[in-house]
Amino acid sequence: MYDGGKIIVGLIVCLAFLLSPFIYNAGTTAKAPVPELTEKAKEAKECVESTTYMRAWHMQLLDQWRHEVVRDAKRTYRPSRKARDMRLDQQVIDQWRHAVSDGTRRYMPKSDKVFEKSLQNTCLDCHSNKSKFCDECHDYMGIDPYCWDCHIEPEEKK
Amino acid sequence: MGVNRREFLKIAGAASLFGLGGKTAIEILAPGKVEASMEALPLTGGERWAMVVDMHKMDDALMDKCIEACHREHNVPDLGNPKEEVKWLWKEDYHHSFPGQHHQYIGDHFKHTNFLLMCNHCTNPPCCRVCPTQATFQRKDGIVMMDMHRCIGCRFCMAACPFGARSFNWGDPYRVTRVEELKKLNPGFPTNREYPTRSKGVVEKCTFCTERLAKGLLPACVEVANKVEEGAMIFGDLADPESEVRQVLKETYTIRRKPELGTEPNLFFIV
Numbered sequence: 047m048y049d050g051g052k053i054i055v056g057l058i059v060c061l062a063f064l065l066s067p068f069i070y071n072a073g074t075t076a077k078a079p080v081p082e083l084t085e086k087a088k089e090a091k092e093c094v095e096s097t098t099y100m101r102a103w104h105m106q107l108l109d110q111w112r113h114e115v116v117r118d119a120k121r122t123y124r125p126s127r128k129a130r131d132m133r134l135d136q137q138v139i140d141q142w143r144h145a146v147s148d149g150t151r152r153y154m155p156k157s158d159k160v161f162e163k164s165l166q167n168t169c170l171d172c173h174s175n176k177s178k179f180c181d182e183c184h185d186y187m188g189i190d191p192y193c194w195d196c197h198i199e200p201e202e203k204k
Numbered sequence: 205m206g207v208n209r210r211e212f213l214k215i216a217g218a219a220s221l222f223g224l225g226g227k228t229a230i231e232i233l234a235p236g237k238v239e240a241s242m243e244a245l246p247l248t249g250g251e252r253w254a255m256v257v258d259m260h261k262m263d264d265a266l267m268d269k270c271i272e273a274c275h276r277e278h279n280v281p282d283l284g285n286p287k288e289e290v291k292w293l294w295k296e297d298y299h300h301s302f303p304g305q306h307h308q309y310i311g312d313h314f315k316h317t318n319f320l321l322m323c324n325h326c327t328n329p330p331c332c333r334v335c336p337t338q339a340t341f342q343r344k345d346g347i348v349m350m351d352m353h354r355c356i357g358c359r360f361c362m363a364a365c366p367f368g369a370r371s372f373n374w375g376d377p378y379r380v381t382r383v384e385e386l387k388k389l390n391p392g393f394p395t396n397r398e399y400p401t402r403s404k405g406v407v408e409k410c411t412f413c414t415e416r417l418a419k420g421l422l423p424a425c426v427e428v429a430n431k432v433e434e435g436a437m438i439f440g441d442l443a444d445p446e447s448e449v450r451q452v453l454k455e456t457y458t459i460r461r462k463p464e465l466g467t468e469p470n471l472f473f474i475v
Contacts, residue, residue: 112353116349116351116352116353117341117343117349117351119343119344119345119414119418121418166397166398166399166400167398192403195376195403196352196400196401196402196403197400198394198397198400198401
């Protein structure tokens with residue numbers, strides 16, 4: 047090999063340069079954030095739907111809410127009955143996914159509780175710690191929902 | 205087997221007669237309720253909302269109060285520049301409000317009287333017809349509503365509206381909290397933390413306070429006006445023959461803006 051030394055050194059330098067971001071960030075992996083609950087949210091024990099459902103499908107729920115409130119003037123939401131008692135295995139989640147994409151949630155029995163469909167006045171009333179409850183996870187996932195361009199964030203104590 | 209030509213015509217004739225008779229009968233028994241009763245709207249009980257402004261009881265001070273109440277309720281920023289103005293409720297003189305009903309001999313006091321104007325919530329709204337995304341649409345109760353989530357800011361609706369009732373957000377409304385001279389005009393913006401603001405690039409206008417109607421409250425301007433001068437503004441359901449608006453419209457002579465265009469405005473003025 048002609049100029050073998052130069053080539054090998056060059057290759058090592060090149061590899062070190064390419065791997066530098068990985069070496070630099072090694073061991074500093076950000077842990078997936080866990081949404082923090084406020085006292086009020088803890089006291090309420092359950093959200094409009096079960097935690098598992100909300101974790102997976104809150105965006106679809108909010109999308110459905112905004113459509114129904116603005117376009118159909120249907121401003122109240124009755125959650126599914128005993129959603130928290132249901133065994134939330136993959137099959138249930140698949141059913142939900144189907145029902146949400148279907149636009150219907152007909153198979154779910156409804157409870158007697160009624161909520162106002164409002165991100166600003168219902169969701170953020172309990173989850174008034176938006177920076178910890180919403181933003182941390184959204185930032186971690188690298189998504190930037192435009193809800194807050196218009197909907198007013200709660201004032202948080204620093 | 206089968207129906208011959210003669211029998212078919214007989215059946216078709218009878219069916220169409222029955223169909224017409226059915227609708228006419230309903231029209232006589234319950235005027236104005238045919239379309240409305242097809243699909244009842246939950247929460248907001250009205251079927252065709254309308255507003256009457258009694259100009260005998262209105263003055264500039266009261267109009268300003270109504271405008272302030274509305275703009276505070278809906279977080280409408282004051283941008284201090286007519287080119288960027290966002291307005292839900294505004295004042296305009298007779299000459300400009302009713303251009304078709306103007307003549308050269310009209311007295312100055314009348315010509316320059318201000319009228320309180322807002323979206324007319326037309327029965328036949330041209331803005332909804334031109335909207336490419338159905339961001340502006342007519343609700344079952346007649347209210348011409350905006351869906352900010354869908355608005356792409358094309359401003360076709362602004363061009364279509366013959367009343368200038370729509371405003372475009374040329375910038376982020378929150379700039380009133382950042383720019384020094386605008387801060388003074390908008391203390392405490394957003395003033396109502398229960399109602400969203402808008403974002404850059406959407407069109408907005410009066411919604412007849414749909415969020416208040418859902419709670420069983422009158423529109424903000426009507427509430428304020430009637431606190432000062434009872435009966436200055438009347439809000440009600442045109443589909444209900446017993447409603448106050450229907451009674452007032454029956455008893456009193458009222459005018460509407462540009463009725464010749466056929467948009468059927470639902471905002472009436474007693475002059």
